[in-house]
Amino acid sequence: MSIPAFLISFCSNLWLYSALKFVSGFGRAGIGACVLVLSSEIVGKRWRGQVGLSGLLLSTIGFLSLPAIAFLTRGSSWRVLYLWTSVPAIIYAIIVHFFVYESPRWLIMQGREQEAIAALVKLSPTHDDEGSIDLKKILIATVTPSSLATKNNLLSSIKLLLEYRWALKRLLATMVVGFGVGIMYYGMPLNLENLSFDLYLSVALNALMELPAALFVLAFIGRWSKKSFVLVSAIVSGGCSVMCAAVATIVDGGGNGWWKGLQVGLELVSFLSACVALGALTIYVLELFPTKVRNSATSLVRQAQVLSGVVSPLLVGCGKYNPFWSYGVFGLLISFCGLFVIFLPHTNDVIFSDSLEEQENNEKAVSNPVNGA
Secondary structure, eight states: HHHHHHHHTTTTOHHHHHHHHHHHHHHHTHHHHHHHHHHHHEEEOOGGHHHHHHHHHHHHHHHHHHHHHHHHHHTSOOHHHHHHHHHHHHHHHHHHHHHHHHHHHHHHHHOOOOHHHHHHHHSSOOOOOEEEEEEEEHHTTTTTTHHHHHTTTTTTTHHHHHHHHHHHHHHHHHHHHHHHHHHHHHHHHHGGGGSSSSSHHHHHHHHHHHHHHHHHHHHTTTTSSSSHHHHHHHHHHHHHHHHHHHHHHHHHHHOOOHHHHHHHHHHHHHHHHHHHHHHHHEEEEEESSSSHHHHHHHHHHHHHHHHHHHHHHHHHHHHHHOGTTHHHHHHHHHHHHHHHGGSSSOOTTTTOOHHHHHHHHHHHHOOOHHHHO
């Protein structure tokens, strides 16, 4: 991702520029999902949500830096902007290579026991051989034979998601919710050019909204139902966006400064709520799926969000002529898609298995309480 972006700054050919942009975007596609899954799998279930959300918090800080960089380099060539964003990413990649370890559970599921033990020893506070033996026993005990049997099949995790009815139901529901949240998350920043407000300031304010959203989710995600968290924040975001479309019509008709201020306020609240929904959904997905399929499930939900990023620019373009086609449709979509969360189970105070087989037995026990007892 970062090296093609660095090379773009020296590019003078349109076709080469397009090719490098494609390669950079291709490399960027899986980073978010991999970071979330990797960071959450090296800690216990209790801290999985908080650690996963910390990645979103740092991503927010990076997002906040973009308006500042764009403002400071506004008088320079676009090549300078690529240098400012790509060089830190290259340094980050080097640091990750030397200081970040692979998930021990994933390694042992791939049959790479020695690497799994080595990673656990490095992560553990003690490094004695006896402790390594105990860690090995724990790892092997938590991995089922069927998981090891499919370790060499690259599509095995996706096949498993399709084979288990409960997993497929969760996947489809979370992808629909992710698409709706992504429409708002990607569409609102693009639609800022249609606001009657300073573009640099509006981008900075929207980026700033991600910080309190991440802190809010971090503070209350363990106390409230994640299912309700996603549903309420999606509906609030959608409602504010629809009201923003109505106010935008008044502003376009010659409304005074008070109406413009109300429009900006509704847009900020809508985007803030969408960020809250995105953070809560991210943690929710991490808890809904076992280790074997967590990476694939998270990636597919992420792809649903990216797909909404493809649709959003089209709606933004239509919104230049009628604000309903941007703010109005954004609001209706996130509200409608957010309703699909009702098909998902609660995860608060519920112990989910890290094995597909165990979770399948739990699902059967819930659906057939007499036989399960």
